[in-house]
Amino acid sequence: MAQSERIAEFRASSYGVDGVAARMRALGDDWPPRDGVAVFNRVYLSVTEEVARHLGHGVFPDARSTVTLNVCFAERYFAAVEAAADGRRPPACWRPLFQYRRHPGVLPLQFALAGINAHIGHDLAFALVDACHLLGCEPADLEDEFDRVGDVLVCLEEHIREELMPGPDLLQVGDPLTHLAGSWSLERARDGAWASGRALWALRDLPGVAEEFGERLDGAVGLVGRILLTPLPD
Template identity: 75%
Template sequence: MAQLEHLTTPVDTVARRMRALGAVLPERDGVGVFNRVYLAVTEEVGRHLRTGEFTDPRAAATLDVRFAERYLAAVDAAAAGHRPPACWRPLFQLRHHPGVRPLQFALAGINAHIGHDLALAVVDTCRALDCRPVDLEDDFDRVGDLLASLEERVREELMPGPDLLQIADPLTHLLGSWSLERARDATWTAARALWALRDCGEVAEEFADRLDAAVGFAGRMLLTPLAD
């Protein structure tokens, strides 16, 4: 729809940045694995915006871009030799580990981005649009549904085949302990709490820091090396 073009342009801009990253990151690089997954999500959001499938296209586009910018900021921080947020550190630290499987890299990135970045992106969007989290709930759920369908596809595509059962057995056990659905529900609660605390200064900052650290801890567990 032509009237939605001004909304999809910023989404296309972050997608181009992800494509550029994908062109230079090695295929086995853990950040590159996640980047391919996230690019697919961003492109799908763009398609849904063009076909008018979001309740509030402006809010959905703003949320998607603010969300993506947090991942890209972590990439920039790591590239500049700075420490990215705690939620992203395990992925950047273990991105070349030979004992970590591609599926682990993908889900660790999803964990960092959903568990931490999405909650802060909801608050960013509410500030930008002068609205409340409840006003974004329908489109938050639509984006979450896209992520859930993609997670299922990623698990199918990246899970080792039957000839690698010695890897698949511990991998299935490890990754079965993490659920995108549970992470999504926790993120929505965290976003509402952060919004309620938005004028509480140090309390809000401490809450965000604790969320960052907790998500980073989960990411480190997801990246447990399973083979040398």
């Protein structure tokens, strides 16, 4: 879909952060709790609800920019879900999660991290560009909103690891899950998304180069997701 068409679609169906949360709840109702995409959806819903609370308390000075960035961000996830549901291929970054979503050897923490990896590592960069087009601004104008949303994500990632990681009495330092969980960092992924988003924005007048850059980013993030979803022995 062309950028202008995405913008028109966004404006026609803009519903804010509360609307995003409502869509996530509806999706979650249709999936078994153990489903890998459902696991990520619950994580993402908790992030969205936290952002909504922060908006309600005035934590984000520029509410319009924050809402726009968050809705653009969520639309990337919803598009991947719709593609998979329609039998189309979602972006490469999302394919491992949809392929392994019912694998009995993959643990909930792995599903959560793989989804976060796809959404932060790939979608956030493109959402930044989408938001800049919608708001008529540069990425630098959204840096504060980007960082504040990132701070919420980092705090919730810590909570997710505590909630989904088996207790320390069940894991050893050399345990495969300990190794996998410790090999990925949301903060590094967020920093990478900011750099990728700025690069995509700088390449906006070079569509061929921008497309190639986006495809390479998509594939690289998908490879990390596949590693995170390595089935583990009982």
